[in-house]
Amino acid sequence: MRKQPRQARSIATVEAIIEAGAHVLSEFGWAGFSTNKVAEAAGVSIGSLYQYFPDKLALVEAIRRRHFDHVLSVIREAATDEKPLRQFARELVRGMIGAHSIHPTLHQVLLDEAPGDRGSRAAHASFQARYLEHYAAAVAQYRKRRKDTETMARVLSSAVEGVIHNAARRNMLDAPELQKQLVELISAYVSGGKAA
Known part of the structure; x- marks a missing residue:
């Protein structure tokens, strides 16, 4: 970002630009x-956009980081307050579907089409590390005596991510049965097959 917004109006302008950028990127793809x-x-105005973002790559980075932050907040919020496992699973599924329903094709465009630089690779690596930390903390809440929470976190996060991303590609994020089955998958895996 070229200039950090400080006043409420400039913060709102930057948010409007990032939101519009996410919409345009999701609707039209990188091309x-x-x-x-x-x-x-x-x-x-285009001048206002360039006041904060020197080029479209900088704007894509801001969109990418906002999406990462949203996904991390979903996991963090679902894992708070030592709630029952099934409730955690429902909140995680609801939140992840919500994060990917705003602009369903955005994640695919960010991963598959939009170019990135070293900064975006570093941001993605940082996101992945924090993403797995949140999943590991959640798994540890329910599997207190397990030593392999990191491996379980990798498997669980990959499963949830895979189902959500495939559902987004197929316009199935709002399918109740998909949501129900994903809650079942999370609950069964984390509980070790015991009733959650």
Whole structure:
């Protein structure tokens, strides 16, 4: 980001630009993504956009980081308050589906189409590390005597991520049966097959 917003109005402008950027990127993919389209969708001048983002790659990085932060907050919130396992699973599924329903194709575009630089690779590596830490902490709550919580966290996060991303690609995120089965999968895996 070229300039950090300080006042409420400039913060709102940056948020509008990032949200419009996510919408444009999700709708048109990387090939159709342009700062002019984003500025128009955000209702700001192209000059205002360039005041904060030097180019479209910087804007994509801001979109990417916001998505990462949203996903991390979902996991963190689901894992708070030593709640029953099934409740954790329901909240995790609901939150992950919500995070991926805002712009269903965004994640795929960010991973498969939008270019990144060393900074984006570092941000993704940092996200992955924190992502697994949150899953490991959640698993540890329910599997207190297990030594392999890190491996379980990797398997669980990959399973949840795979189901969510495939459902997003197929426009099935709102399918109640998919949500129910994902809750069952999480509960059964974390409990070791015991009734959760």
